Amino acid sequence: MSAEGTRRRYDSLRRTAQAMETRAEIAQAARRLFVARGWTATTVRDVAREAGVSVPTVYSVYGNKAGLTRALVDAAGLSADPSRQLAELEAPQATPERQLAVMAAFDRRLFEHAGDVIVPLREAARTEPELAALYRESRARADETRVAVFSSWQTGTLRPGLDVRTAADIYAGLCSIDVYTTLTAERGWSPDRVERWWGEALARELLNTPPDHRA
Incomplete structure (x- = not known):
């Protein structure tokens, strides 16, 4: 495999790993907030802020608050x-x-x-x-x-x-x-x-x- 092909493969693996880390960070942030504040008082914006990501990122990963809770x-x-x-x-x-x-x-x-x-x-x-x-x-x-x-x-x-x-x-x-x-x-x-x-x-x-x- 060429050096360029190898780089592309590892770039793909890196993106996958980063996506998994983002999902885990969002889920962990949601868990902390749900436990501390309760489900009703926790918003998607709160979860995004706690996880250090944008609100659209939370929606793109989990769909909505119910989807996040299901996860x-x-x-x-x-x-x-x-x-x-x-x-x-x-x-x-x-x-x-x-x-x-x-x-x-x-x-x-x-x-x-x-x-x-x-x-x-x-x-x-x-x-x-x-x-x-x-x-x-x-x-x-x-x-x-x-x-x-x-x-x-x-x-x-x-x-x-x-x-x-x-x-x-x-x-x-x-x-x-x-x-x-x-x-x-x-x-x-x-x-x-x-x-x-x-x-x-x-x-x-x-x-x-x-x-x-x-x-």
Whole structure:
């Protein structure tokens, strides 16, 4: 390849890297402002100023404020490593007890790494229709995983009287950010302890374990 061709290739790589850095800087600025001020009080202009870019740049990268918020929600999900969760759920040795522990570990990572984003966005969703729809979508995705896992179990795995949807409801009630925050921030539990307790509690509440195997 000629020197000119090499220079053009590296120029292209440089532009791609710069674009990725700009996206990350904008998202990080939005996260800081949303956490500090709340969604309603934060404007696209505020985000642009915090990120050190122009307002048109924010719009060109994320479309609008709702698009920027969606990016934050997606980033929050990625911070919990969904690929790891899927691999562990599908592992040949993954028993129902192990699968519950895997999902609890995912939620622990999610709340530990992105709880500061989830809580203010949930609160803003109470009055902002766009955020309400986004929050419902994120909760529906979480339920899809749980329903898929529970539906894959053999008949009789769930406790008598429980159907898959009710099991998903119970899971959501136990493994919530409110429970995580209460135990870690107010009760002094470590994230590891919360994760272990979730796994044990979920097994007790959801699985049809013979009496002599129960704690």
